[in-house]
Amino acid sequence: MGRAFVYVILGGGVAAGYAALEFTRRGVFHGELCIISDEPVPPYERPALSKGYLLPEAPARLPSFHTCVGASEERLTQKWYKEHGIELVLGTHIKSADVKRKTLLTAAGETISYKILIIATGARSLKLEEFGVTGSNAENVCYLRDLADADRLVNVMQSCAGGNAVVIGGGYVGMECAASLVINKINVTMVFPEAHCMARLFSPKIASYYEDYFNSKGVKFIKGTIMSYFDMDSNGKVTAVNLRDGSWLPVDMVVVGIGIRPNTSLFEGQLTLERGGIKVNGLMQTSNSSVYAIGDVAAFPVKLFGETRRLEHVDSARKSARHVVAAIMEPNKTDDFDYLPFFYSRVFTLCWQFYGDNAGEVVHFGDYSGSTIGAYWISKGHLVGSFLEGGSKEDFEAIAKATRLKLAIDDLTELERQGLGFALAV
Ligand code: FAD
16 A cells, blocks of 8 residues: 655655745645655755854754745745645655656655656765775764754764864865864865866866965865875774875864765666766656656756756756756646756855856956956857856856857957956847
8 A cells, every 4th residue: 555646756855845836836736746755854955054054153944944945936844835735755765666667665665656756866975985985984074965964064063163174075065064164163174186176167277266265264275185094093983084195184073075976776777877867858857758857866958068967056956846847737838958057156255156068268357366256168169158256146147148148259368358248248
């Protein structure tokens, strides 16, 4: 015996919350829609976990950042789901799926069936153990993907005020955590193998702007090396991080942000996968016509660049969620998803936005010793990407628009001279 729904969203993260709102806007009957999540709370804005949630004073706490506040929409609390007749099946892990039978099996043995399934299982943090390092389950080693991780991080942070932390990984989770640790008066050293921070996105010049800023706040960087093993005390707490170059760092706590893996395992062998995610078409539909995928787990065609990509960012989770609901409820009126990739981050008082693709040649602009810096990426004679730190709302809208138009660029020196003015004039 089990429950049956018309629509089931598997995963209760960012994409699930935005899809739920869209379902209610387009008209879903009470009892038709169910969201299944192994987290104990309704969907929330995950980016808050490395920002407001970690602040020492007036930290963000639920219910303040339930979806969909991140896009200035309604805040969907447990009460909201109840009022809209949406079944929240929380604290429930799905351990297997059968797309032929259209069923999901919970860890407790219940079968939940659907007519249409939306996979929104997001991703999990990569563990050090996957790189041959042991000990990352020690009580003072933290990862950050969900609320439970964030609570743990807060507790560990509070127990070592004034102490030393090592942040392993130079991506945005590592950078945001490093900033939050410093704000909590913890001494931070960041360790990563690349030549500079945010290596997948930033140019060396942009990275050095942020590294200088972090240095000015007391953060130290050890680049071009990786950790090799932990020293532990008799209680199983990590006391030092040993690096491959033979040096070691005494620590009170460690934060690990070394990337994520999409949660695809339930569907391997049942659906087509690509780029580590579940392959979908422009309507977010998988290789099974009753199953759709959105958010971090979906590999979708990015029309603008003519290729399939999987994006691990909140804006794409929100927009793919709205799109899938339109595609399911009004398939004949819905065009293929036409998405301009957009990422952002906030650290200390800084805030950057990036649109498009960081391919081809990079042209920097702005005052790299000041507070507004930017860059354009030019590939095959066209603007394909833009980055801006410290701009106004209008400035960010202008670089987004210029990137979306993929404007032809024939003089890079002139583009550099015009800088932000180029986008503002479009
Ligand atoms: P998620 O939000 O991860 O939700 C997936 C849900 O599925 C989770 O609730 C999970 O528990 C559940 N689930 C998975 N498998 C199962 C199962 N078998 N059974 C039941 N439930 C399951 N992006 C930006 O653009 N800017 C930022 O500044 C930014 N900051 C971030 C900071 C942090 C700390 C993190 C972790 C991410 C950040 N992101 C940021 C990325 C952004 O949060 C993700 O892109 C977004 O959450 C993806 O949404 P999603 O719904 O696809 O997945």
